[in-house]
Amino acid sequence: MTTIQTAVGESKTMILNMGPQHPSTHGVLRVVLELDGETVVKARPEIGYLHTGIEKTGEALTYSQAITITDRLDYLAPLSNNLCYCLAVEKLLQIEPPPRAKYARILLTELTRIGSHLVWVGTHALDLGAMSVFLYCFREREELLKILEFVSGQRMMTSYFRIGGLALEPPPGWLERVDKFLRLFHSRLPEYETLLTDNRIWRARTQGVGVISAKDAVALGVTGPVLRSTGVAYDVRKMFPYAGYEEFDFEVPTSTDGDCYARYILRIAEMRESEKIIRQAMAKIPAEGPIKADAPGIVPPQREKMKTEMEALIYHFKIFTEGFAPPAGEVYQAIESPRGELGFFVASDGSPKPYRMKVRAPSFVNLQALPKLVEGRLLADVVACIGTIDIVLGEVDR
Amino acid sequence: MTETADVDPNPIVSRLRERKPRGVAEVISFRGETTIVVPREFLRDVAEYLAVEPDLDFKLLGDITGVDRFPVEPRFELNYHLVSLSQRTRLRLRVRVPGNDPMADSVTMIWPTANWHEREIFDLFGVRFEGHPDLTRILLPDDWEGYPLRKDFPTEGRR
Numbered sequence: 001m002t003t004i005q006t007a008v009g010e011s012k013t014m015i016l017n018m019g020p021q022h023p024s025t026h027g028v029l030r031v032v033l034e035l036d037g038e039t040v041v042k043a044r045p046e047i048g049y050l051h052t053g054i055e056k057t058g059e060a061l062t063y064s065q066a067i068t069i070t071d072r073l074d075y076l077a078p079l080s081n082n083l084c085y086c087l088a089v090e091k092l093l094q095i096e097p098p099p100r101a102k103y104a105r106i107l108l109t110e111l112t113r114i115g116s117h118l119v120w121v122g123t124h125a126l127d128l129g130a131m132s133v134f135l136y137c138f139r140e141r142e143e144l145l146k147i148l149e150f151v152s153g154q155r156m157m158t159s160y161f162r163i164g165g166l167a168l169e170p171p172p173g174w175l176e177r178v179d180k181f182l183r184l185f186h187s188r189l190p191e192y193e194t195l196l197t198d199n200r201i202w203r204a205r206t207q208g209v210g211v212i213s214a215k216d217a218v219a220l221g222v223t224g225p226v227l228r229s230t231g232v233a234y235d236v237r238k239m240f241p242y243a244g245y246e247e248f249d250f251e252v253p254t255s256t257d258g259d260c261y262a263r264y265i266l267r268i269a270e271m272r273e274s275e276k277i278i279r280q281a282m283a284k285i286p287a288e289g290p291i292k293a294d295a296p297g298i299v300p301p302q303r304e305k306m307k308t309e310m311e312a313l314i315y316h317f318k319i320f321t322e323g324f325a326p327p328a329g330e331v332y333q334a335i336e337s338p339r340g341e342l343g344f345f346v347a348s349d350g351s352p353k354p355y356r357m358k359v360r361a362p363s364f365v366n367l368q369a370l371p372k373l374v375e376g377r378l379l380a381d382v383v384a385c386i387g388t389i390d391i392v393l394g395e396v397d398r
Numbered sequence: 399m400t401e402t403a404d405v406d407p408n409p410i411v412s413r414l415r416e417r418k419p420r421g422v423a424e425v426i427s428f429r430g431e432t433t434i435v436v437p438r439e440f441l442r443d444v445a446e447y448l449a450v451e452p453d454l455d456f457k458l459l460g461d462i463t464g465v466d467r468f469p470v471e472p473r474f475e476l477n478y479h480l481v482s483l484s485q486r487t488r489l490r491l492r493v494r495v496p497g498n499d500p501m502a503d504s505v506t507m508i509w510p511t512a513n514w515h516e517r518e519i520f521d522l523f524g525v526r527f528e529g530h531p532d533l534t535r536i537l538l539p540d541d542w543e544g545y546p547l548r549k550d551f552p553t554e555g556r557r
Contacts, residue, residue, distance in 0.1 A: 047537065048538060056546055218457050218483070220510055220511045221458060221460065221511030240486070360460060360479070364514065365461075365511060368511060
């Protein structure tokens with residue numbers, strides 16, 4: 001216990017340890033809180049409990065193998081990580097995926113954005129005591145995971161995007177399933193809103209809670225919905241378009257309140273924008289065509305060609321034994337993940353393995369703003385603030 | 399790595415060359431990304447200029463990435479990824495740090511977000527930052543020995 005002098009006399013503060021095992025820290029986050037009564041005087045996030053050395057592991061894998069570890073970063077939006085990594089390596093190699101792969105990537109990435117936001121709405125509502133929303137959100141997410149399984153063979157760690165395109169041909173009928181999901185989702189999103197948006201308890205727990213100013217948010221490097229809730233319309237999809245987003249028509253919702261409620265409203269609005277993007281991608285995607293770039297030596301050759309062409313067989317052997325070597329140099333590629341600016345810095349030294357693979361994880365940077373959100377507020381608001389930043393510890397600790 | 403040595407169309411580079419001539423050691427253009435190599439002692443000066451100047455406005459520091467070029471000297475590279483929201487542009491600053499004196503100036507007073515990035519680089523590369531308010535390990539336990547992202551850190555066997 002430490003004694004501090006206040007205007008009315010002496011006051012004693014208490015150190016409270018929250019986490020790393022705590023249901024509302026969304027993983028293994030530990031926050032050391034200094035409390036004066038119920039008021040948070042100081043908060044210090046302690047991270048690293050899930051550090052697995054993903055960046056170091058990446059240096060020991062070939063460029064194609066490293067895709068599999070990117071899924072494990074942000075396990076709620078694995079396809080965002082796949083996309084960002086593939087784009088970075090493609091930039092290094094100067095190759096582009098064919099149109100069919102390009103639109104399929106955008107479509108699936110936006111689907112995972114909806115999935116990630118659904119988990120967020122559900123768990124955040126659960127943290128604040130609204131149990132039923134969680135069940136509804138996970139019901140819809142289950143449908144979404146089934147689509148991912150149908151397309152890629154995996155529910156979560158999909159690794160479906162490859163350097164130069166997609167891993168496999170999407171199965172026939174997948175667009176119909178996406179369409180069916182979207183129609184269902186479109187009718188159900190207003191249902192979640194009836195449970196929360198005008199709910200008095202929900203508003204009391206989130207409005208005016210965890211307020212951050214635009215200046216502080218930019219200074220702390222915060223991105224994603226947390227930054228946009230302060231009125232800064234920074235969305236990487238609009239500001240630095242990648243992967244073909246410049247062809248799509250969508251809005252970047254912003255608010256100026258900067259509180260937890262604004263972030264909730266923004267994420268709901270973002271799901272509607274994602275729905276719009278998916279609808280446009282479904283219209284743009286060609287029914288037929290290649291799903292991999294024409295880049296011999298980088299993209300594995302078709303099975304048929306290997307039976308008739310010597311070169312194809314040699315390329316196949318070389319790709320799977322030693323990989324391919326991009327030219328030496330460094331690139332940084334950023335995308336808008338559900339949590340903010342996700343970036344991959346890939347340095348090549350001309351060998352088949354990345355010399356350095358750095359992940360600019362939005363959760364890691366955004367979590368740094370937590371003390372700013374909670375200091376001076378009540379202990380119960382800490383849970384609301386942690387939830388509203390939307391962290392994924394796999395990405396924070398890497 | 400050096401596609402264009404001298405001719406660079408980036409107006410920020412020519413402006414920086416004019417205003418901070420000693421702050422630009424080398425300019426690298428690769429895949430449409432501009433990297434300005436800044437001598438270690440001018441980092442804070444150049445960083446402050448880029449952040450404060452209203453028509454440059456590099457208020458957002460996206461990321462700091464360390465790279466270990468062992469056994470080449472200077473061994474460490476620090477890459478600062480800057481974003482200017484009003485100018486809609488990105489820029490990378492690079493500082494080279496020698497292995498026998500792994501130390502650089504902290505930029506936390508210009509961009510508070512650098513706090514955790516610098517702690518991470520200290521934790522994983524062992525580069526120290528002069529003027530950092532709280533330079534402690536962030537991902538690894540406090541009693542960890544060695545710096546895992548260094549290239550001479552063994553990945554198998556006993557350390």
